[in-house]
Amino acid sequence: MIRFIQPLSNPSDFAKLEEALLEHLNSECHYHFLTYTLMKLDRPQIRYLIQTHKEAEIDYVVYEEDNRFDGIVAYKRNAIFGFEVYVMVVAKDFQRKGIGKQLLEATKQAAIKEGYKQMDVLVFADNKTMLRLLLKCDYIIINIQHHMRADGMDIIKLRKYLSCE
Numbered sequence: 001m002i003r004f005i006q007p008l009s010n011p012s013d014f015a016k017l018e019e020a021l022l023e024h025l026n027s028e029c030h031y032h033f034l035t036y037t038l039m040k041l042d043r044p045q046i047r048y049l050i051q052t053h054k055e056a057e058i059d060y061v062v063y064e065e066d067n068r069f070d071g072i073v074a075y076k077r078n079a080i081f082g083f084e085v086y087v088m089v090v091a092k093d094f095q096r097k098g099i100g101k102q103l104l105e106a107t108k109q110a111a112i113k114e115g116y117k118q119m120d121v122l123v124f125a126d127n128k129t130m131l132r133l134l135l136k137c138d139y140i141i142i143n144i145q146h147h148m149r150a151d152g153m154d155i156i157k158l159r160k161y162l163s164c165e
Contacts, residue, residue, distance in 0.1 A: 002063055
């Protein structure tokens with residue numbers, strides 16, 4: 001089930017989000033797609049990110065199954081800088097089942113509801129699975145920044161325009 005969560009008001013959601021982020025952000029198959037430094041995050045760092053998500057203008061939408069968050073989007077919005085998919089991760093066993101597409105769609109609906117006309121996503125160039133998904137969902141490449149990750153990997157900025165839908 002796809003749902004929006006407020007982890008600061010729901011201790012159960014906070015705990016599930018903390019465990020899911022700790023697992024997914026540090027898994028060997030994901031972490032290098034989610035960090036510029038190639039350093040893994042520990043529990044206090046993840047807890048701090050969740051505790052301060054409102055100040056950072058970040059909210060979450062999750063895919064929940066069997067009381068676990070197996071898909072997560074953290075999206076960031078700001079009236080000046082716009083609407084951005086900040087983090088997106090789907091557990092390895094749940095990939096290629098349409099969950100990423102559902103998470104992006106729910107996030108898009110939130111952007112539209114809040115009046116945004118576009119959504120941006122930054123993706124490392126070696127994250128081919130995410131790039132394919134975004135291109136299939138009509139995102140377009142608008143910029144490439146070279147040598148952004150600690151190993152020199154480029155980052156690609158993609159955008160989806162919402163005003164034409």
